[in-house]
Amino acid sequence: MASHEHKIDQPYYGRPPIPPEAPAAGVRPLARRDASYALLCHAFRALTLALIAVGVVALVLWLVYQPSSLKAYVDSAQLTRFDLDNSGTQTHQLRYNLTVGVSIRNPNRKQAVLYRRLDAVALYGGERLGYVDFPRARQERRSTMEVRPSFRGQAALAGAGAAAALFGREKGEGFFSINVKLHTRVRLKVAVVDSAEYRPDVDCYVRVPDPGNATAVALGFTPTQCHVDDFS
Numbered sequence: 001m002a003s004h005e006h007k008i009d010q011p012y013y014g015r016p017p018i019p020p021e022a023p024a025a026g027v028r029p030l031a032r033r034d035a036s037y038a039l040l041c042h043a044f045r046a047l048t049l050a051l052i053a054v055g056v057v058a059l060v061l062w063l064v065y066q067p068s069s070l071k072a073y074v075d076s077a078q079l080t081r082f083d084l085d086n087s088g089t090q091t092h093q094l095r096y097n098l099t100v101g102v103s104i105r106n107p108n109r110k111q112a113v114l115y116r117r118l119d120a121v122a123l124y125g126g127e128r129l130g131y132v133d134f135p136r137a138r139q140e141r142r143s144t145m146e147v148r149p150s151f152r153g154q155a156a157l158a159g160a161g162a163a164a165a166l167f168g169r170e171k172g173e174g175f176f177s178i179n180v181k182l183h184t185r186v187r188l189k190v191a192v193v194d195s196a197e198y199r200p201d202v203d204c205y206v207r208v209p210d211p212g213n214a215t216a217v218a219l220g221f222t223p224t225q226c227h228v229d230d231f232s
């Protein structure tokens with residue numbers, strides 16, 4: 001009698017009651033699937049948060065430790081030979097022997113500079129005089145290093161060309177204006193982290209006394225600051 005009344009209290013679904021084993025068997029794998037889905041969601045959310053945190057830290061570090069560009073100076077220049085033969089032919093030979101001392105300053109407190117490539121060229125009136133390749137190097141934070149490229153040899157200049165005309169004019173002035181360029185490929189290193197690669201060029205315009213002109217040699221060479229590209 002009591003059990004009959006209990007059955008009446010239950011909601012009526014218009015179906016005979018389902019045996020108790022059947023729903024239990026159906027629910028258990030579903031719950032397990034829900035649990036693993038929830039776990040996956042948690043893991044995904046944790047991963048997303050971790051990535052955002054890493055991004056924010058990297059951005060803050062970058063803003064705080066934004067690298068200043070390198071500074072470069074030509075401190076010295078020895079020109080022991082710079083003459084153009086006037087043999088009357090259409091091309092003249094420019095014979096040269098030039099050594100320049102270029103100091104490169106890394107002003108950064110946090111970043112060391114890794115030089116993957118460092119080479120120097122000298123140009124006169126747009127004509128290339130020579131090329132020097134330096135080995136890979138590491139420059140510590142807040143330090144200065146010096147490179148001393150030497151350019152020796154001869155270059156053919158067209159007799160009526162710009163370089164030959166420039167030579168004639170500058171010989172009279174006692175100083176030759178020579179362009180020394182350094183091409184670099186560098187990475188910045190903060191602790192153990194390497195930056196992307198940068199290619200800041202160093203561009204120096206120097207006026208070097210004509211070795212055959214005692215007045216100019218006595219006046220001497222004036223140290224010159226170079227233009228250096230930003231890290232960008």
Ligand SMILES: *[C@@H]1O[C@H](CO)[C@@H](O)[C@H](O)[C@H]1NC(C)=O
Pocket residue numbers: 078080081097098099152
């Ligand atoms: C070039 O000049 C340097 C000094 O700067 C000198 O020692 C060297 O002997 C010169 N070389 C030639 C080939 O003239």
Ligand SMILES: *[C@@H]1O[C@H](CO)[C@@H](O)[C@H](O)[C@H]1NC(C)=O
Pocket residue numbers: 171172173174175213214215216219
């Ligand atoms: C030597 O250089 C001076 C300037 O330093 C210049 O005035 C003079 O014309 C030059 N001399 C010669 C012979 O070219």
